[in-house]
Amino acid sequence: MKRIISSCIFYVLIVCAQQIAGQTVAISEFHYNPDSSLQSQDWVELHNYGGASIDISNWKLRDETPFNSFTFPGGTVLSAGEFLIAAQRTDTFAMVYPFVTNVVGPFEFGFDNTLGSVRLYDAGGSLIRAVNYVDSLPWPNGADGLGPTVEILDYEGDENDPANWIAGCVGGSPGEAYMPCDYAIVISEINYNSAADFNMKQWIELWNKSAGAIDISGWQFRDNNAANIFTIGAGNILNANERLVIADSLEAMGSFFPSVTNIIGEFNFGLSNNGDAVRLYDADLLLQYSVRYDDEFPWPTDADGAGFTIELYVEDGNPNVPSTWVAGCPHGSPGGEFILPCPDAIHDIEANENSIHAQPNPFSDMIVFLFDEKNVFDISALFILNITGEKIIDLPITNTISWNGKDADGNTVASGIYFLNVVDKTGNVFSEKVIKFNPY
Known part of the structure; x- marks a missing residue:
């Protein structure tokens, strides 16, 4: 009898240990609606953030429908610190991410583009993780068909707290830890809602933050609507650290900023005052940059008709994180570097930097x-x-x-x-x- 009891206790301890170990497997990234130019189909990234290897053989990946299920192959072990991708289509995934090899799949279903669930079950059928997302705020809406993926911030945090997720970089970081975005050409300033008494219309500013010249002839600027396209003309080369303004009204910009000459246009669509996407595609129509701004906090609200623009402040950060942007100086700094202090921004102050x-x-x-x-x-x-x-x-x-x-x-x-x-x-x-x- 003692031997039977001991065996039962030993079995229970084994099962508990396996369940506890499973809790260090996180859903760390997922791509539910890729951009059409980088159509890898859907995929999910798992990460073992614990200190021991975990055998996930016969674990299940599902969406909100129990019949949609993918079984991880036998012998699938996640070592400590390791990442693994489950891809809906392994062939298209390999075309977009040829250097990512820690991939399993395919699976026969796709994740919903509006609201859905990413669920992970162990081999015994116990629910390990479940992320229930939507494609709108407060979830990172920059990941809804605009290029970035949904990336977790804290593996041990609440996986259903939208604040624990960000829209990552274009294409994401499948199979490895998140890194700040490294774009050669960035959108460094956006003016989407001019003040009534200084109506310079709408414009964006491009900045080549790389070390070399880049030919942007044939590149496209789009908003959230794929049909709204402005194509940059031939002969446009951005040298290192150079900027270029794209405006919807050259007349308005010439009136308010006559000294700004690095400007082209005009685009014939409007950026929404309630939040929109700003995307850049190269001449091969591959997405190179994407940001989804908003007119409400935590985005800088002074840019919404109060006479300010939004300026990229954290140059090497993630543009889809609101804190990388600030409401710059009054009326912005089109075509030039954002420099502080702002001219005439603060009056009647005797500044003393040394005090x-x-x-x-x-x-x-x-x-x-x-x-x-x-x-x-x-x-x-x-x-x-x-x-x-x-x-x-x-x-x-x-x-x-x-x-x-x-x-x-x-x-x-x-x-x-x-x-x-x-x-x-x-x-x-x-x-x-x-x-x-x-x-x-």
């Missing part, structure tokens, strides 16, 4: 302000301004002066440029520029 020090800067959660000895005493007021000069919050005058990136109502402010203003008891005003960076 105030902010650490860290840029910051995400908390920034601490340090003062030179001569400015520690006799402070009468401390407050934060946004780039338009609007007061965000008054700060208490204490021995340690800090700001948690929230406004007077306790709401986290958008990524962007802010100013700490210090008023001493003689009326002098000192200012320090700080940059708020919301990671995701």
Whole structure:
């Protein structure tokens, strides 16, 4: 009897150990609606983020329909830290990703392009993972047929929290860990909704951030609608670090920015004021860049008719992450580099760069302000301004002066440029520029 009980306990421990080990297999990336120029069909990436190998032989990959099922082949083992792709079509996947070899498949179903589920079951039928997604906000809508994949941020986080996922880079990162996007040509500025009193219409800015010249003749600029196309004419070569503006009204741009000559146009479609895609295709009609912006927080809201553009701030980041963009200077910087401080953006401030020090800067959660000895005493007021000069919050005058990136109502402010203003008891005003960076 003791031997039977011992055997049962040993079996239960084995099963429990297998189930616990299975919990370190994450659905780390999936592609449910690829761009038509990179049509790999659907695929799912698994990642073993644990410290031990896991045998996933006879595990099942399913969507929301139980009859749609793919069984992982016998002998499929995920080593610690390893990634594995399950591809709907292994042949088309290999055409798009010829250097990715850790692939199994094919499977006979596709994931829904509007709302669906990616589910993973172990060999015993226990549900290991289930991601229930939609193609609209708050889920990363930049992955819905626009090129990027859906990539997880925290393997151990809530897999059904949209904030735990981002639209990755064009084509994704199948079979390996996510890396920041490395685009040679980027969209560095977007003006989708001009102010009524400075109606420069709509335009985008291209920037060659690579080290060499790139011939962009025949490249296409599109929005969310594949039928809306502007083709760049012959002879357009962007040298390293050069920029080019594409406008829907050369007359309006010439009126407001007569000195800007690196400009072409006109495109005959409009970018939506409520959020849209901006995509670049090369002369072979292969997608090279894609961003899906929005007019609501956490995207910079001052660009929605308030006289600002959205400027790419994190040059080597992911353009589909809102915190890589800021509302730049009033009316933007078409055709040129975004440089701070903005001309005439802040008035009546006596700047003294050597008197105030902010650490860290840029910051995400908390920034601490340090003062030179001569400015520690006799402070009468401390407050934060946004780039338009609007007061965000008054700060208490204490021995340690800090700001948690929230406004007077306790709401986290958008990524962007802010100013700490210090008023001493003689009326002098000192200012320090700080940059708020919301990671995701």
